[in-house]
Amino acid sequence: MKYYLMMCAAVGWFVSSAASQINVSGEGSVGYVTSERGFSQYVIDNGNPTFVWRWDLFADMRVSDNITLSSNFRMLQDEVFHIDYFALRISDIASTGVNAQMGLIDLPFGNLGNRRFPKENPFYDLPLMNEHLTSLCESDYKLWVLEPQFAVKGDGVRLLDQGLYDLGVEVFGRFGMFEYAAALINGMISETGVYAPQGVNANNGFGGVFRVAATPTTGLTFGISYATGSFMEDQHTDTNSAIYQEDPSEYPQHIVMGDLDFSLGYFTLYGQAGYNIWSFQNADEDNKKISHSDLKAFAYSVEATYAVTPRLTLAVRAGGLLFNSIDDTVPTFSGPVHYSGNWDRDEFRLETAIDVHLTRELLLKGVYEWNRTYDVAQDPLDDVFVLQSVVSF
Amino acid sequence: MNDACTSDCSPPRTEHDLPIRLVIRTIVMIGWVLTLISTASAQRGAHTGEIHGEITIKTSDELSDEIFRGRMMSRYSTDLSMSEKSVEPYTISEKAVVYIESVGDSREYPPPDTHPQLNQRDLIFRPLVLPVVVGTTVDFPNNDKVFHNVFSYSQPKEFDLGRYPQGKSKSVTFEKPGVVNVYCEIHQYMYATILVLENPYYAVPDDDGLFVIHDVPSGTYQLSFWYGRKKVATKSVTVRGNEVSAVNFSF
Numbered sequence: 001m002k003y004y005l006m007m008c009a010a011v012g013w014f015v016s017s018a019a020s021q022i023n024v025s026g027e028g029s030v031g032y033v034t035s036e037r038g039f040s041q042y043v044i045d046n047g048n049p050t051f052v053w054r055w056d057l058f059a060d061m062r063v064s065d066n067i068t069l070s071s072n073f074r075m076l077q078d079e080v081f082h083i084d085y086f087a088l089r090i091s092d093i094a095s096t097g098v099n100a101q102m103g104l105i106d107l108p109f110g111n112l113g114n115r116r117f118p119k120e121n122p123f124y125d126l127p128l129m130n131e132h133l134t135s136l137c138e139s140d141y142k143l144w145v146l147e148p149q150f151a152v153k154g155d156g157v158r159l160l161d162q163g164l165y166d167l168g169v170e171v172f173g174r175f176g177m178f179e180y181a182a183a184l185i186n187g188m189i190s191e192t193g194v195y196a197p198q199g200v201n202a203n204n205g206f207g208g209v210f211r212v213a214a215t216p217t218t219g220l221t222f223g224i225s226y227a228t229g230s231f232m233e234d235q236h237t238d239t240n241s242a243i244y245q246e247d248p249s250e251y252p253q254h255i256v257m258g259d260l261d262f263s264l265g266y267f268t269l270y271g272q273a274g275y276n277i278w279s280f281q282n283a284d285e286d287n288k289k290i291s292h293s294d295l296k297a298f299a300y301s302v303e304a305t306y307a308v309t310p311r312l313t314l315a316v317r318a319g320g321l322l323f324n325s326i327d328d329t330v331p332t333f334s335g336p337v338h339y340s341g342n343w344d345r346d347e348f349r350l351e352t353a354i355d356v357h358l359t360r361e362l363l364l365k366g367v368y369e370w371n372r373t374y375d376v377a378q379d380p381l382d383d384v385f386v387l388q389s390v391v392s393f
Numbered sequence: 394m395n396d397a398c399t400s401d402c403s404p405p406r407t408e409h410d411l412p413i414r415l416v417i418r419t420i421v422m423i424g425w426v427l428t429l430i431s432t433a434s435a436q437r438g439a440h441t442g443e444i445h446g447e448i449t450i451k452t453s454d455e456l457s458d459e460i461f462r463g464r465m466m467s468r469y470s471t472d473l474s475m476s477e478k479s480v481e482p483y484t485i486s487e488k489a490v491v492y493i494e495s496v497g498d499s500r501e502y503p504p505p506d507t508h509p510q511l512n513q514r515d516l517i518f519r520p521l522v523l524p525v526v527v528g529t530t531v532d533f534p535n536n537d538k539v540f541h542n543v544f545s546y547s548q549p550k551e552f553d554l555g556r557y558p559q560g561k562s563k564s565v566t567f568e569k570p571g572v573v574n575v576y577c578e579i580h581q582y583m584y585a586t587i588l589v590l591e592n593p594y595y596a597v598p599d600d601d602g603l604f605v606i607h608d609v610p611s612g613t614y615q616l617s618f619w620y621g622r623k624k625v626a627t628k629s630v631t632v633r634g635n636e637v638s639a640v641n642f643s644f
Contacts, residue, residue, distance in 0.1 A: 062465065068466050070468055091465075106468075114469045218538065218558035265556055265557070266555045307553055307555065310544055311551075357546065360574075
């Protein structure tokens with residue numbers, strides 16, 4: 001509580017003492033959410049209809065002509081006050097055209113951009129690849145797929161960690177039609193450092209994130225991103241690892257993703273497709289205790305919108321996750337288990353949305369999510385319907 | 394047939410004809426008199442004057458500051474290299490308008506033949522305030538290397554031009570008077586106002602804040618001063634033929 005009061009006081013001080021140098025804006029949203037009463041991670045509140053809310057405050061301060069300090073403060077109905085983004089940005093360093101930002105930064109991976117926020121996101125959720133919790137636990141070499149209680153409901157890391165914020169530094173800039181970005185971060189795309197104890201680096205190395213993109217013509221951008229690094233917490237000594245007695249930080253994640261951004265007239269299209277490897281193949285070579293298979297995932301998301309009238313936009317998004325098969329003997333608490341098959345369930349989500357701007361500041365959304373889970377005896381009932389209002393200021 | 398009727402076959406005039414002729418003459422005379430009165434009245438209406446004045450700005454320009462800060466801090470914009478370029482701040486001629494609300498007639502004034510422009514350049518709209526007469530078509534050229542998407546939800550004119558690239562221009566005709574707030578869907582800080590006015594009696598000040606409204610019909614009017622996002626002052630002004638009326642505004 002003391003922390004929040006201090007934070008509010010600090011923001012208030014900035015506002016009052018530097019009114020001409022600060023932009024304060026934000027978004028507030030309230031949603032009515034109801035899902036089917038099945039059993040999956042997409043079911044909300046056990047299928048009980050519920051109201052949800054979210055509040056984002058953006059406080060951007062201009063330090064000098066080429067230095068700004070930007071921040072996002074966010075609260076959800078199930079979270080305490082949270083800082084997503086707090087970065088010092090320096091533009092055109094020494095007239096080189098190179099820019100930098102440091103602090104809690106947004107990772108230069110893919111083309112999510114402003115669609116992180118409810119006002120710019122025509123849907124309720126982020127793309128499936130940013131939302132789906134896989135069966136891979138973040139703290140140990142443990143495949144929840146072997147634990148019956150998690151057979152449907154994922155409880156592990158995401159492929160991309162939602163809004164993609166992490167502590168680190170980034171340099172970025174443009175050369176003609178090309179843009180580039182490179183960042184060093186505490187954590188990794190799937191498990192950002194903000195979850196680590198005390199929010200500092202939980203590994204003995206940094207994650208690296210890189211992106212290059214080209215805009216050959218206005219409205220058309222191709223990008224490719226790559227990230228590598230440890231996604232699990234360093235256990236310091238091998239024996240600290242509960243099952244494997246190995247240091248998880250030795251086994252990195254590699255992910256490459258291509259993205260496409262096209263728009264013209266009243267039509268926009270965003271596409272992303274990525275291939276990811278969580279490396280395990282070389283783990284524990286000595287005693288062969290653990291899985292010899294890499295865990296791989298292919299993910300895609302395609303999103304299109306069309307502004308039918310000045311106030312009405314229709315949107316559709318399709319996204320999927322495909323996981324590779326493994327054939328291994330995997331240790332569990334109850335002893336080695338041989339497993340053959342996909343290490344997680346393939347998923348597909350189709351979302352449709354109608355967005356209506358009652359005013360420029362007030363957006364109403366109606367969203368329906370069809371969720372389909374494969375490789376299960378019966379697809380769980382977990383479709384979701386959302387009505388959401390978003391007010392921006 | 395009467396043989397005497399060779400050149401004039403009208404019936405012979407009688408005493409009863411005299412009042413009829415008198416009535417006709419009277420009507421004609423009255424018509425002439427009314428015509429003369431009407432002409433004289435019209436000539437008096439043609440007497441016009443001018444309104445001269447000066448605008449003095451004393452307050453800080455928060456709207457422009459907001460726009461330029463937003464431009465600089467556009468976080469997820471891929472146009473950073475452009476936003477780094479310094480841009481000229483708005484001059485007073487780009488953000489102030491002085492205009493007569495109404496001249497009390499229902500006359501429709503013809504729109505100009507040329508289309509005024511609301512430019513999209515350096516990731517802002519220029520000018521910040523654009524006055525036009527009802528019926529005017531405004532062009533919205535994109536002079537930036539990136540897309541813009543001009544739209545408005547204002548009641549006098551709701552429109553969405555979609556995204557279009559550099560070198561292209563789209564147009565909108567404004568048929569109703571009122572305030573039209575214009576935005577860019579891509580760059581949220583971009584903002585401009587189109588003032589759709591009932592009459593052409595308005596002026597944009599020069600860079601020194603001086604303005605002149607020409608050919609204003611004689612009469613007493615409400616003169617309004619628009620600055621940035623809103624009308625900040627209204628003053629009463631009486632215009633007499635061939636005279637100059639002075640009105641100054643400060644804000």
